[in-house]
Amino acid sequence: MNRDLVKFVVLAVIAVVAPLALSGSYLMSVLVFVGIHAMLAIALNLLLGFAGQISLGHAGFFGLGAYASGILSATYGVNPWLAMVITALSVALLAFIVGFPVLKLKGHYLAMATLGLGIIFYIVFNEAVDLTGGPSGFSGIPPLKIGSFAFDGDIKNYGLIWAFTMGTVLLSLNLANSRIGRALCAIHDSEVAARVMGVNVRLLKVQIFALSAFISSIAGSLYAHTMGFVSPTSFGFNFSVELVTMVVVGGLGTVYGSLIGAAILTLLPELLRAFQDYDIVIYGLVLILMTMFMPGGLVRGIPALFARLLPTRRQEG
Amino acid sequence: MLEILGITQRFGGLTALDDVSFIIGKGDITGVIGPNGAGKTTLFNIISGIYRQTSGRIVLDGRDVSGLPPERLARFGMVRTFQNIELFGQMTVLDNVKVGLHTKSRSGILACSFKMPWHLVEERRIAASARQWLEFCGISELADQSAGSLPFGKGRLLEIARALALEPTIIFMDEPAAGLNSRETLDLARLIRRIRASGISVVLVEHDMELVMDVCDRILVLNLGQKLAEGTPREIQENPAVVAAYLGEG
Numbered sequence: 112m113n114r115d116l117v118k119f120v121v122l123a124v125i126a127v128v129a130p131l132a133l134s135g136s137y138l139m140s141v142l143v144f145v146g147i148h149a150m151l152a153i154a155l156n157l158l159l160g161f162a163g164q165i166s167l168g169h170a171g172f173f174g175l176g177a178y179a180s181g182i183l184s185a186t187y188g189v190n191p192w193l194a195m196v197i198t199a200l201s202v203a204l205l206a207f208i209v210g211f212p213v214l215k216l217k218g219h220y221l222a223m224a225t226l227g228l229g230i231i232f233y234i235v236f237n238e239a240v241d242l243t244g245g246p247s248g249f250s251g252i253p254p255l256k257i258g259s260f261a262f263d264g265d266i267k268n269y270g271l272i273w274a275f276t277m278g279t280v281l282l283s284l285n286l287a288n289s290r291i292g293r294a295l296c297a298i299h300d301s302e303v304a305a306r307v308m309g310v311n312v313r314l315l316k317v318q319i320f321a322l323s324a325f326i327s328s329i330a331g332s333l334y335a336h337t338m339g340f341v342s343p344t345s346f347g348f349n350f351s352v353e354l355v356t357m358v359v360v361g362g363l364g365t366v367y368g369s370l371i372g373a374a375i376l377t378l379l380p381e382l383l384r385a386f387q388d389y390d391i392v393i394y395g396l397v398l399i400l401m402t403m404f405m406p407g408g409l410v411r412g413i414p415a416l417f418a419r420l421l422p423t424r425r426q427e428g
Numbered sequence: 429m430l431e432i433l434g435i436t437q438r439f440g441g442l443t444a445l446d447d448v449s450f451i452i453g454k455g456d457i458t459g460v461i462g463p464n465g466a467g468k469t470t471l472f473n474i475i476s477g478i479y480r481q482t483s484g485r486i487v488l489d490g491r492d493v494s495g496l497p498p499e500r501l502a503r504f505g506m507v508r509t510f511q512n513i514e515l516f517g518q519m520t521v522l523d524n525v526k527v528g529l530h531t532k533s534r535s536g537i538l539a540c541s542f543k544m545p546w547h548l549v550e551e552r553r554i555a556a557s558a559r560q561w562l563e564f565c566g567i568s569e570l571a572d573q574s575a576g577s578l579p580f581g582k583g584r585l586l587e588i589a590r591a592l593a594l595e596p597t598i599i600f601m602d603e604p605a606a607g608l609n610s611r612e613t614l615d616l617a618r619l620i621r622r623i624r625a626s627g628i629s630v631v632l633v634e635h636d637m638e639l640v641m642d643v644c645d646r647i648l649v650l651n652l653g654q655k656l657a658e659g660t661p662r663e664i665q666e667n668p669a670v671v672a673a674y675l676g677e678g
Contacts, residue, residue: 282541289540289547290526290533290554297516297527304514307476309502309531309594322537364518 115284118367122280126273130266139265143337145377146272147330150279152357152369154326157283159355160363161292162319163299164214165222167351168229172324174236174346175202176331178243181252181341186242191255195332199325206324210317229351236343248342255336268337275333276370279326283366295319296364360401362408371409429454430475430506430598430629435484437470437653444470446653447484452598452646457620457630459640459661462650463673468633469511471650472602476508477501488598503531505597509587511606511633517576521567521586524575525558528593532557558593565589565619581612588619598629605636617643641665649673 133139155169176198183194213224236243243249254263255271262271286292297305298312306312335341353376361372383393405412430452437445445467452458460468473479475486477498485494488504496504516524533554535547562568565585570578575586584604591599604620605613613636620643624630634640640647641661649656649664651673657664664670 285543286537286541289551290530290535291537291540293519293523293527294530296519296523300516300518301514303478303498304510304516305527306498307502307508307514308527308590309499310527311499318537 115288119277119281119284122367122370123277126277130269139269141377141381143265143268143272145374146269146276147334148354148357148373148377149276149370150330150333151327151354152361152373153279153283153366154323154330155354156358156361156363156366156369157286157295157319157326158323159358160365160369161287161295161299162316164316164320165218165355166225166320166323167222167348167355168225168227168232169323169327169354170346170348170350171229171232172202172206172327173331173334173350174232174341174343175205176328177335177341177346178236178249178331179328180332181249181335182242184253184336185249185251191253191332191336195255195329195336198332199328202328203321203325207317207321210320211313214313214316214320226348226351229348233343233347236346243343246343248340250340252335252339252341254339255333262337272333272337275329280366280370287366291315299364356398360398360408362410362412365408365410368408368410375409429489431485431487432471432475433485433487435471435474435486436482437467437474437479438482444653445474445481445650448650448653448655449484450648450655450658452629452631454597455624455627455629456645457624457643458632459644459647460631460633460650461635461637461640461647461664462656465652466650467653468650469602472508472600472633476506476600502594502596505594506600507591507594507596507598508600509584509591509602509604511602513580513583513587515575515578515583515587515590517574519575520571521573521575521578522555522558522562522571524586525561525590525593526554528561528590529554529557531594561589561593564592564622566615580607581609584608584612584616585619588623592623592628596628598631599623601630601632601634603633603635605634605639613639 129142130139133142151169151173155166158164158166179198179201180191180194183189183198184191209228213228214221216224237246254261256262262268294305294310294315297308297310298315302312357372357376358369359372360375361370362368407415432448432450432452435445435448436443448471460471462468470479474481477496477500480495485492487493488506491504493501493504493506516527533550535544535550539547559568559571562571565588567582567585567589570582575583578586588601588604605616608616617639620630632640644661646658647661647664648658649670656673657667657670659667
């Protein structure tokens, strides 16, 4: 637990120092996305990595958070902070209700059901034109404000997003190291044994699904208020898959892994721009290699690699 | 006291258990034996809430617990172990036992996320208690190892420690000696007696006759889904029907 604290402090220092070095550059705006994606990846990891339940519809919860908060504040003049909170609570409640039938399913069936859920949301974003603006998007979303201080512009957005991201990291770490976190891992390893130990597996799965949707919705609202504009393409099936990839690349069941996964998968497309249309090929290759050679993700894979290399070096010397 | 009243279980056309009744006394060590296919494991799965019986009732200390799911039974103090050991393989040994204390703690998602003071007190209590149960089962030194890497015999002990952490009134063990060598089996017999001495009733399904005859106070013999006999180990050994159906085989 203390090592986690050290990591957290190091991360916090990096997060604070980064803008000093990168201020005004294009990378700053990319880092805003890294933060949003990290929140989403951590939220999904609670469900996928800890409890072992897949969701291919998380982009939908992200989208709900973005649209509902945006519409409430832009169309109905609700205070953006209040809109964000109302939205997140509603999305969590929705996930809780939908979760009961859906999380009864396992494996491929659960994947299909959550996939369907995400697609339904996507269709609503596209078709409810009066409310969402349809395929052309929804604009004029006001920024979050504290008094007369508005969070607009890269540096302020960065501060806002990363404050939330670090909060998510801290709270998720706490949760992971608690009786709830252990019960989630227990469900992952042996559902029947978890039940015999008195864990209400069905309820806990639904609760964590709702929590995951809550965090995703907050990330969505932050996205909407910092960008000022949202459109359906950001919340489609592709993005749900990208989120799963972030979690897997970073490492299932590790909070910091999700952070790293989110950073890599957000920065990678930027770096691969030179390859233009071929970037998707390299992206796919990375995925294949990861699952083949580092199924535990980078967070476990890299130390394991060092552990394997170091003793051999000692033998040679 | 656990009363098993007229349990019948049919799978399609097959009758796995036919009107089996039996009383498990408080503080007893009870053995359930019988040839393969006698219905022992089916009976265990019903009592522990994993199967739902076709008919019949289970009454724990006057309370009807028939058909309750395992997570509810855990709160009434009924717990089991599995023939093929069901550990949480990716967690440490200590964390496995901590899961056994799940019903002894109540912090929710918010209290855990925000590290509320009462949650921290609870976590300390969980850790201390979990270590005690590891010690009780003699595997303290393995606390920080991954449960998935344990040899089979140690895994068995961990599963028992985890079940005991619930502080059950009754523990069901499905073939606890399976896969153990003779020395580990002796240690197991000693452990089972110590579990009973701490006030917990023990029920075991077991093929190791030496162990059953050695530790059990009472024995239930099943054959082809029916109760063939019940009694003390001596009565069972002298029962001609049992000898013919079961002991005679070996």
